[in-house]
Amino acid sequence: MARYFLTRLRIEGFRGINNENHPLDLKFKRSAVNSVFAPNGFGKSSIYDALSFAIFGRVKRLDNLQAADQASVYYHNHFHSGACATIALTLEPDDGGRPIEVVVRRDAQHEREITSPSGHPDPEGLLNNLRADFVLLDYATFQAFINDTALDRGRTFSGLLGLSQLSEFRQAMQMLAETRAINTDFKIETLEQQQRLAKEACQRAAQRISEGVQLVLGTPPADPFDAVAVSSSLMTALRRAPLIASFFSGPDFASVDFASARRAIHDAEGGAAKDRLSEVLRDIADLEALSPGVAEGDEQQALRKLIEDRERAASETRGLLFRDMYKSVERVLQSGLWTDLDRCPACEAVPDIVPATHIAAQLSRFEALRSIEDQHAMHAQASWLTRLKKLEDSKLLAAGDEAPIADQVIAAVTAATITSAELAAAIERLRVLERRRADTVNALQSERTRIEQTLPPSLVRLTQQVEVASQVQSALCDLAKHQEMERSAASKLKRRAAWKQFISSASRKFAEAEAELSKNKIAAVEAEYRSLFSQIMVGQEVVPKLQRPARSQDLHLRLEKFYGLTDLAARPLLSESYRNAFAMALFLSAALRSKGAARFMVLDDVTSSFDAGHQWNLMEVLRTRVSVSANPDGLQCIILSHDGLLERYFDRRSNGTDWHHHRLEGRPPNGVLLARAQESERLRALAVAELNNGKVRQAEPLIRQYLEYKLLQIISKVGIPVPFDFAMRDHNRTVQNCLDAINAAVSLHKMAGTLIMEHAKLVKMQNVLVPALVGNWVAHYETGLISSLSPSVLLGVLDKVDDFANCFQYQCSCKGNKNYRYFKSLQAKHCSC
Amino acid sequence: MVGRFQFDANRTPAENIALFLDHLDEDQPEFAALLRANLKLVVPLPLQAAQRYVRRAEFNRCVERALDTPVAEEPKEATPRGVANEPAAIAE
Numbered sequence: 001m002a003r004y005f006l007t008r009l010r011i012e013g014f015r016g017i018n019n020e021n022h023p024l025d026l027k028f029k030r031s032a033v034n035s036v037f038a039p040n041g042f043g044k045s046s047i048y049d050a051l052s053f054a055i056f057g058r059v060k061r062l063d064n065l066q067a068a069d070q071a072s073v074y075y076h077n078h079f080h081s082g083a084c085a086t087i088a089l090t091l092e093p094d095d096g097g098r099p100i101e102v103v104v105r106r107d108a109q110h111e112r113e114i115t116s117p118s119g120h121p122d123p124e125g126l127l128n129n130l131r132a133d134f135v136l137l138d139y140a141t142f143q144a145f146i147n148d149t150a151l152d153r154g155r156t157f158s159g160l161l162g163l164s165q166l167s168e169f170r171q172a173m174q175m176l177a178e179t180r181a182i183n184t185d186f187k188i189e190t191l192e193q194q195q196r197l198a199k200e201a202c203q204r205a206a207q208r209i210s211e212g213v214q215l216v217l218g219t220p221p222a223d224p225f226d227a228v229a230v231s232s233s234l235m236t237a238l239r240r241a242p243l244i245a246s247f248f249s250g251p252d253f254a255s256v257d258f259a260s261a262r263r264a265i266h267d268a269e270g271g272a273a274k275d276r277l278s279e280v281l282r283d284i285a286d287l288e289a290l291s292p293g294v295a296e297g298d299e300q301q302a303l304r305k306l307i308e309d310r311e312r313a314a315s316e317t318r319g320l321l322f323r324d325m326y327k328s329v330e331r332v333l334q335s336g337l338w339t340d341l342d343r344c345p346a347c348e349a350v351p352d353i354v355p356a357t358h359i360a361a362q363l364s365r366f367e368a369l370r371s372i373e374d375q376h377a378m379h380a381q382a383s384w385l386t387r388l389k390k391l392e393d394s395k396l397l398a399a400g401d402e403a404p405i406a407d408q409v410i411a412a413v414t415a416a417t418i419t420s421a422e423l424a425a426a427i428e429r430l431r432v433l434e435r436r437r438a439d440t441v442n443a444l445q446s447e448r449t450r451i452e453q454t455l456p457p458s459l460v461r462l463t464q465q466v467e468v469a470s471q472v473q474s475a476l477c478d479l480a481k482h483q484e485m486e487r488s489a490a491s492k493l494k495r496r497a498a499w500k501q502f503i504s505s506a507s508r509k510f511a512e513a514e515a516e517l518s519k520n521k522i523a524a525v526e527a528e529y530r531s532l533f534s535q536i537m538v539g540q541e542v543v544p545k546l547q548r549p550a551r552s553q554d555l556h557l558r559l560e561k562f563y564g565l566t567d568l569a570a571r572p573l574l575s576e577s578y579r580n581a582f583a584m585a586l587f588l589s590a591a592l593r594s595k596g597a598a599r600f601m602v603l604d605d606v607t608s609s610f611d612a613g614h615q616w617n618l619m620e621v622l623r624t625r626v627s628v629s630a631n632p633d634g635l636q637c638i639i640l641s642h643d644g645l646l647e648r649y650f651d652r653r654s655n656g657t658d659w660h661h662h663r664l665e666g667r668p669p670n671g672v673l674l675a676r677a678q679e680s681e682r683l684r685a686l687a688v689a690e691l692n693n694g695k696v697r698q699a700e701p702l703i704r705q706y707l708e709y710k711l712l713q714i715i716s717k718v719g720i721p722v723p724f725d726f727a728m729r730d731h732n733r734t735v736q737n738c739l740d741a742i743n744a745a746v747s748l749h750k751m752a753g754t755l756i757m758e759h760a761k762l763v764k765m766q767n768v769l770v771p772a773l774v775g776n777w778v779a780h781y782e783t784g785l786i787s788s789l790s791p792s793v794l795l796g797v798l799d800k801v802d803d804f805a806n807c808f809q810y811q812c813s814c815k816g817n818k819n820y821r822y823f824k825s826l827q828a829k830h831c832s833c
Numbered sequence: 834m835v836g837r838f839q840f841d842a843n844r845t846p847a848e849n850i851a852l853f854l855d856h857l858d859e860d861q862p863e864f865a866a867l868l869r870a871n872l873k874l875v876v877p878l879p880l881q882a883a884q885r886y887v888r889r890a891e892f893n894r895c896v897e898r899a900l901d902t903p904v905a906e907e908p909k910e911a912t913p914r915g916v917a918n919e920p921a922a923i924a925e
Contacts, residue, residue, distance in 0.1 A: 001845075162845070162846055163846065164846075165846035165847065165850070166840070166846050166849060166850065168876060168877060168878050169846075169850055169876055171878055172872075172875040172876050172878050175875065175878075175885060175889050176875065176889065176892060176893070181889055181893070182893070185889070185890055185893035185894070185897070186893060186897055330881070330883055333881070334881055334884065356881060359883070360881065360882040360883050363883045364882070364883075364886075367886065492900070492901060495900045495901075496897075496900060498864070499864060499867075499896060499900060502857075502861050502864040503864075503868070506857055506868070509837070509838045509853075509856075510838070510853060512837070512838075513837075513838050513839055513840050513853070514840070516839065516840075517839075517840040517842060517849075520842065521842070595843070595845065596845070
């Protein structure tokens, strides 16, 4: 996979950079450390923000502002007439492919648009791929890394090592594999309850079948669950009675018409006593089917406990109104409209606890209550409640003055509103009805005995067998129904158990693989970050160490050695500069290991806590170990700095091939900002274009920059000596001071008789060019009266600047064509041309 | 489940996650497909805990629906159950 260098950056209308129609144009060398110096307020941070917006789609420092600050309107430069920002990046692949240009535009409606003039098919995807934690680094990043909690630090470091995506995936897997969540979301307890109830119902049906078969055949069935065998044996037996044989001659016991069979017996026998016997037998069977189940006590106890749990959980919340309020606050916090996350959006105070954490805790109480309420529904199907309903519905047990309560209780259980008192009342009602049922069964049994004594024995027996067989038919039907319910619940539970096993195993495997990779990666960077740290801070007395507990995201900063002591915590012991050096060493070592698309890193004022010596050490680390120029697997470094002392270092290094330095000049935030490294010819062309359009104000900074550039070029190329203040202080490098230094040096050499400049040029310089530049530019510029000059005068100034530079040049034909070349010094040329 | 899984240090995180899902495919393709299809609900993982519960519940709802949708009928048990009673004579 190709990785990308950032070789060019153009910015217009973004933050402190106006540059309307003349984008700030920075060119970076891929195999050099690139430095950009700018005094405070000259748009250096705007460059950093522009890259942040282009690559990450946001500017962190703006996003962190309070909503009242309306950060979104401060992305574009407020002096830009189009109120839109344009950031163009040129990315050069390291595999020799063609450079790719990506333009990120933020229009007046704050819409972000990404295009690729060079024709890349997915410029947005390309920018997304550049999102690595080391691409944009500033002082705050290092400080945050040190001051973060071990967990946040661990997450940041995972990101640096390219593990954050894996870490996030692991957390997602762990969340999905959590047993409690699976049990709740997949309603495991409800299904288990359904399965248990269905099983109990099957047992009860089997019991009825067994007793019925025993009554009809004299022996119990071998397996009451075997519906085919039970049906077949009953059909065969009942077919033997000629009176009813025709009703049992079909193939299917389930479709036997027992009503017709009863009528046949009734017709053969006649009499109200027979009717009553049938009725009594049916009633006895019906009431016996309503006898108590073995699990009723447990069910009631479970519901009682659930009600208590619910009442306790409800007392920990403050009702639906508060839940709605918490949810509203949560929505506000998540909407992004509220950016001060330490402040509560409801009361606008800053509580001791972070509002999001408090809200999550409160909502989790409602969640717990909801979970308990959800469990109520399955209790509505409990066997004792079903029995209560049937007992109340039974006409045999009805008492005139009793209003039924079962429906009400079932509804209250389903809605999770039942109280302990209502439960107690329902249990008492069940007890009363059960006693009534037992009494009624006893009374019916007595009546049955009485009637049987008045009827012919054979038909009594046959009637009894038909009625019992009818009950067995109903029990078989119940058995089939509940067996299906049990099978369905069991099948669902089996599938859920398989999923649970799958997701748990997958989560465990992923976590193990990630822990191993993380361990290996940390071990792999260890030697590197220690060595980098040692080079930045010089010495072996302090040796840092990272500690990551197994299967944890935490990352602890330790010291393996500290002036002879061992294994100590780094944060409380190290000074700020050492802590930052530790963080920098970690970031750099991780960045060097990165295989991501970004092969560049931008460092914005990262040396603030360092003295000059340590600043120099860090720069040397970047130059000799991180930069591509010294390390074939290294990165392109781009340093942004406002430090005047560091610029001396940048200046000195930029004479070599491994360093490329820019200095920002101009008039931000409303004027044009330019990089001195931008070609002087481009500056000149821009100035000429503005003057030709009559735009004196716009041309002014360009002329000034061109003039300064040329004068400083003469000083640098020809080796003009300058005063100490001129060399050390930026604000002393004025046009007048440059001219003074040049004039002084020329006069000195002239008096010494060593001046190499032709006499005619000397005369022109002293009598024409210097007065013209001072008169037409310096005097007006320094008094702020530049607008009083016409474009034609200023075009003349540009020509005079070129003529002035030409006084210090000679024609050289060493390389074939004749070229103008600066003198080596005021007393010598580079060659003999 | 098939054996241990290891990430390839030379691959990107996205490639490694894809490798992991392929690894799950080898063992339980149906569940692996279910995980793949619904991953977008939980990755990226929301920062807020409450939001995570919501996403997790939504993920599990989708999985539950899929688990309860029969794909192919499971083979029925062929074990004979019980022995039919011999028909008994009706008592005179």
